[in-house]
Amino acid sequence: MRRIQYHQYGGPDVMRLEDFEPAGPGPGEVLVRVRAAAANPMDWGIRGGAMKMVTGRKFPRALGHDFAGVVEAVGAGVTRLAVGDEVLGGASIKASGAFAEMVLAAEKGVVKKPAELSFEEAAAIPTVGLSAFQALTKKGELRPGHAVFINGCLGGVGRAAAQLALARGASVGGSCRATAMQDARDLGIDPTVAFGFDPEPLGGRFDIVLDTAHTLSDRAAKRLLKPGGRIVGLHPTPATLAKAALPGPYRVLVAQVSTEDLEEVARAAGRGVLRVPIARTVPLTEAIEALTELERDGTPKGGKLVVTTG
Known part of the structure; x- marks a missing residue:
């Protein structure tokens, strides 16, 4: 071999x-x-x-x-x-x-x-699908009717998260490169904004803010959030883990091997809900x-x- x-x-x-x-x-x-x-x-x-x-x-x-x-x-x-x-x-x-x-x-x-x-x-599918699923459901506590904002919505995990959230009855907004905004809209992501956007017009609209690109400032993420909402990061470093341990909306995903979660992701892909x-x-x-x-x-x-x- x-x-x-x-x-x-x-x-x-x-x-x-x-x-x-x-x-x-x-x-x-x-x-x-x-x-x-x-x-x-x-x-x-x-x-x-x-x-x-x-x-x-x-x-x-x-x-x-x-x-x-x-x-x-x-x-x-x-x-x-x-x-x-x-x-x-x-x-x-x-x-x-x-x-x-x-x-x-x-x-x-x-x-x-x-x-x-x-x-x-x-x-x-496995890494991006499992990371997206666990970020939304385990850390973000996604529910039907929630509004989700994905920073980096056309990256591997971001795209998977958008599809999974929409399939579960959430609405999804997101940020991406300015030249790719129509691709995001074609996925059903609305509102769509370019990286470096001003968060004020979107203030207080989202139950979950998922930062897949690791470029969203704390101030911007909190401005986007509804009261009681959750900010989910995907980069577990000593600094982000320490921030997640404090009271407040910030959580960080450390993806875990889970047969049940991977089966859920595979079923979504089989149904055509998730496409990477x-x-x-x-x-x-x-x-x-x-x-x-x-x-x-x-x-x-x-x-x-x-x-x-x-």
Whole structure:
């Protein structure tokens, strides 16, 4: 089997496509033959050493989190999944390994793929879908009839959050690049404003303010909020976690692996409620070049980079 791995923390130049011997699944684990895997910024953050306290210093280390494929083998105690099941899910932060022909993952982080989705579409869902769902429902306490404002409404998590909120009977406003405002309106996001907007005309209109872009000032977020509303951030740093621990409207999401939540997200995608656009698809043999371009230049824009194994 082949996978993208690295022998030291560092930049894109440390990535290698190499042979490896996949381990058999242990208790509660599944071995999946990968058909497609999707890139997320956390992939190169982890490879750069941003989470050394979790990932450790044992090399080589594998790369990639989100995947879709077919179950090859199951470990002891696995009850929801069986050999031959088509699935989507995420590898653990510590092990990673989605950019590969085989990946080992905990059963709790893997669910059956809706038949309506291709493997490429399914691989694009886990991280952005789960983050959006948990930010809205766990931290934002979303209810039908709520008004939600999403700063960065056309980013991966922002777009997913907009679709999920609208499907649950909320109204959604948001901010994005000025050149992309019509795209936001086409999703049903109204009002739509450009980044750097004046919050005064929208003052006091929203039950939830979701800052996916991490660019909204506290003053602006609070001005948008209704009394009793909630501001949800997606960047858990010591400063934001400390702010969330204080009395007030601010909360920060630390996404958690949840089978139930991932199943909910997968069902939404299967119904067509949630669609994560794919900007580019490349085979595993060309993935290092494509991942390097995405990390360094931010291209392709407008959707996910998906790696396929043929």
